[in-house]
Amino acid sequence: MTDSLLVWVLLAPLMGAVASLFGKLIRPLDRPLSWLGVASLAVPIAALVLLLEPVISGKSVRYALGGWPEPYGIALVLDGLSWISCALTTVIAAAVALFSLGRRRYGAGYFFFLLMMVAGMYGVALTGDLFTMFVSFEVVAVAVYVLIAWEGTATGLAASYKYLVLSTTGILFFLFGVFLVYRDLGVLSISLISEGLEASGGVLSSPAMHLALASLCVGIGVRTAFIPFHTWLPEAHAYAPHPISAVLSGAMIKVSLFAMIRIILQFGGDYLLELLMWIGAVTALAAVISALSQSDVKRLLAYHSISQLGYMLAVFGAGSALALTASFSHALNHALFKSLLFLTVGAAVSLTGQRNLYRIPPLGRRLPAFSAAFFAGALSISGIPPFNGFASKGLITAGMKGSPAYPLLWVTSFLTIASFIKLGRIFLPGEDRDGVTAGGGNPGALQTAVVVALGVLCLGTGVFGQTMARGLYRILHGTAPASIPRLFSGGKLLGVLPAAALGAAAYMAVSTDIGSRLSRRVRALAPELRTVLLFFFVGLLAFAAVAY
Amino acid sequence: MRGGRVTAVLEVVVLVLVALFLLQALQGDHPESSEVRGHLVENGSRETGALNLVTAIYLGYRAFDTLGETIVLLVAVTGVIYFAVPAGKGDDEEDHDTRSDLP
Amino acid sequence: MIWALICLIFLVGLWGVTRKANMVKKVMGLSIANSGIILLFVHYGSLSGTTAPIEGSGRAMADPLPQALMLTAIVVGVCVMALALVLVYRLYLRFGTLDMHRVELGAWKLHD
């Protein structure tokens, strides 16, 4: 019985989406059917809790759709990796959907696209078949194109179009990879790829196979946004509606990262790990530098998403079992605090109608709950104990012990602190200037509840970081973890102080006039679609060349 | 356009390299028959009852792909209708999103 | 030889996407690249036989699997093109131009 639960994880948001579609068509039912649609997210939560038991014991749950056995039909597969990406999607989607219910303006049509995106993400996480992963990616993509441009602003439409062109080019290379796999291995289901490859002597034996791996990784890489493919993310996240930026940064780029990790592990592409580690480290550093120079609050957060994703990629590149757990725990923690940051800053933007960091009046007194939640998120991302950022960054330091790329990540961490000191000023308790009520309405009670809940979650996953890490290790590897370093040891706690001091110093440096002139030049580096596509092709060639 | 020359040359070089990438992947011998295809062709129609084997596959064996595809179509049609707003209504004031809700 | 031709079609599509400034032409480029990929699958399917894979036709049948996959890829391509063209339509209403460069400059200036 438990394996048919897998279908309900995917079907529930789908039915919820159809319900909200009917809500859109039948005007009077708009609100109730939107609530029904969002309520459908409760089913995946329950199903995932029930399915946790087999995953913990190391067994992967398989469900053959339509009863057809694996190589001929499609199977839904739930193992440690897909359980985590489903859990992550559910938490963020539930938070964002509840937050969106708070705003009267989002009608049932909005929830139709949001729930279809969630169903697509479940499809990507659960599928055991390469071509179904392509279809699920397209379901997510089509819904995201509409949602990015939902408010019809010119910048939203331009950002959506730019993302569409880039990700469709990427997905075409993904299809090229699927073709190579079908041609040489004759099979489409992911789990049989590793067997087929062993039979033919590993991924490096035939040139077609590692080019297939390169095109598959590049096709998905466009959706995760590390260095060569990150150029779409700042516009898409900055100009999308606030809850959509939260779910994009929180869940979508990570589900794509997990899918890429699954394919790399299945292909046995260990030769890529070195490249990914360096790409991750460089992404983290470059993105945080451009984040530090931003004046638009949402672009600043968008660049931070890229930088934190660089962390996850770098630690995955380190390759050990502990490193994989560190990458996943950072992904979970990042999903929590980044969506929290996007929701709180989004509320500030819609309340004051201003996007520029320096023009938003201090809202500390005006939105007390939001400010408290914002500072919980800001402290988490800066890696300050006892919040969850500190726990997962401690794991990352342990996972990347002795790897040459770690200094880059260390520099990134204190630059992150600097940029959040800079961003923190909009939520300081300051005098309540009159310009505040120019924007949209006050955030409702439901929205405050969601934001505070996310803040508490950030704190909770931080305090219980040790048990979280052990649990994630068991989910991922099925066996009890041999050695999880003590996260809250004295040495680590003290290690935060120099980083905080350097962060403050960096903030001082940026606010000097040389700093602001430099920032203005970095800000102007918005690459156009042409250079974006150029970056994409260079990334493709890098992934292909690394095997020679 | 600043650096137009440079980006143009770069793009040509990159596209030529991509062409090499594609040809390198495509040439070389590749096994003709795949075990999966053999099975599907032999008892495709017996198991699903459809004589047209393509329909047997995309509605029988891989019906989930088709469901995903109908979802993509449904989302795209609803998206196009959402965006096909007549001119003049809903052009943006950059920051205050006062767009009225659409039918 | 045919593989090279199919690659050429795919590259013509990519060339259209990267080099053309007109937004509609970029969408056309995407569509050409999409049909290049579809041709790749269907051509590979036809290597084992060229008659339509209907049960009972004695002659060597084409491989039904790539054709079934490409049915999905075609519909997905159509949907993405439809959305792209609607976005271009709205951008044209807003900026009065189809040139991607000027649209981005406009969007960027509007933002600051």
Add this chain to the structure above:
Amino acid sequence: MKKTTILDLISRKLAPFMLLFGLYLLTYGHMSPGGGFQGGVVIASGVILLFVAQGVEATASLFPFRSLSLLEAGAFLLLVAAGLAGLAAGAGFLGNPIAGVDVRMVPRASMILVYNVLIGLKVGAGISFMCMYLFREDR
């Protein structure tokens, strides 16, 4: 759109055959080349030919907007329900519930037929509704 008599006459004569051919593609999709999507698109092109030639008001009386959008959403809901029927009959989601039934009485392919017709109706309604909606906007 200036209505010329040639266009008017031909479209009124041709459209029924296109709709018929679309329905043929749907219902014989599992025996001869055809299927849900192809049939649906042919039906949509029949409807679009009608409203291009006859103008949107005339066709809107024949294919009203509201019913087309409800048909599209309803057909999709029925498709998911058909998938669930497979699940309920123990053949797994999107499986064939009729597999167990005595084959002579109900041909096994009838489930494929149900899928084909549902997908065809959804695609036909969706695409014709989209084009009519876009067409109506421009006037």
